[in-house]
Amino acid sequence: MPRLTSEQRNAIHQKTTNLLDVLLRFHVSFSAQKFIHDDAVIKWRELEALLHITYPLKGVGIKATRSNLVHFDEGDGGFIYSEEDLNPGDVPQELQAFPYEAASAAYIFTLLEGYGDELVKIVNPTYLTARQAWHHKVYGDMNPKDRATVNAARIGFAKPFNRPGSGVPAYAAKRLIEIKRVRNEFMHEGSFDSTFPDFFANVLGTVATIYFLLMPSERKLSHYPYYDYHEKWE
Known part of the structure; x- marks a missing residue:
């Protein structure tokens, strides 16, 4: 060795x-x-109300054919539709899936x-x-x-x-x-x-x-990346 x-x-x-x-x-x-995430799951009504203000989230769909697989975005003639209108009420139930x-x-x-x-x-x-x-x-x-x-x-x-x-x-x-x-x-x-x-x-x-x-001669490996409030990590 x-x-x-x-x-x-x-x-x-x-x-x-x-x-x-x-x-x-x-x-x-x-x-x-x-x-x-967990707070949003619990307060799902507040999340839904927030999404109703500006509708920031969009749905995604796919329409694929043998001839449109070259491009991704439907605006370019592709198969992915990423700007579909989405009911905010459908969002909270999807939080659990991530x-x-x-x-x-x-x-x-x-x-x-x-x-x-x-x-x-x-x-x-x-x-x-x-x-x-x-x-x-x-x-x-x-x-x-x-x-x-x-x-x-x-x-x-x-x-x-x-x-x-x-x-x-x-x-x-x-x-x-x-x-x-x-x-x-x-x-x-x-x-x-x-x-x-x-x-x-x-x-x-x-x-x-x-x-x-x-590193067999080492006896300690210590690291804390934040402020040391209790002087434990010197």
Whole structure:
């Protein structure tokens, strides 16, 4: 296991801090959007009344033929009609349909994937082949209750970073299995049986695990992107 240079260590620390900043801020963004959304669901009459003032929302329809698929907008002879009159009374019932939690989970999974890939390029640059992600040896259908399977996941977790599987705790391997399971179900089956806070916690824990795996002399990873009211984050 080659020793990291100071340049590599600095790059790993910077990329980790940058990702944590994005993730922690996104959690607030998610929470704010969810609060506004849920408030609109509860106060649906107020929302409907507001929409009746200027009718800012439009309906979308499709009229496709074999000959009009070249262009999108119906104004250009295309098949998408995106400026249809819409009764504001039809809007509140659609609020429940937006997959806030699943879409947010999919987004931070992409951030985690990119983070891991970037670190692999720093510490093990010849490992990944084209279209291959750092987590490709950990599968969502692995049995987290089987010790041999979890050990295989530990090895699959660590190998891209040129580290032994013993450096990955069993709980961390199980977290990555769960991340892959939830992500695959959403992307391939359209279902989501987790919550964003749970998925977020698993992703945050995985980031920390990767960091400590690559930086064994580090004892703490701490970051808070907002004003420190209680002097906890110095």
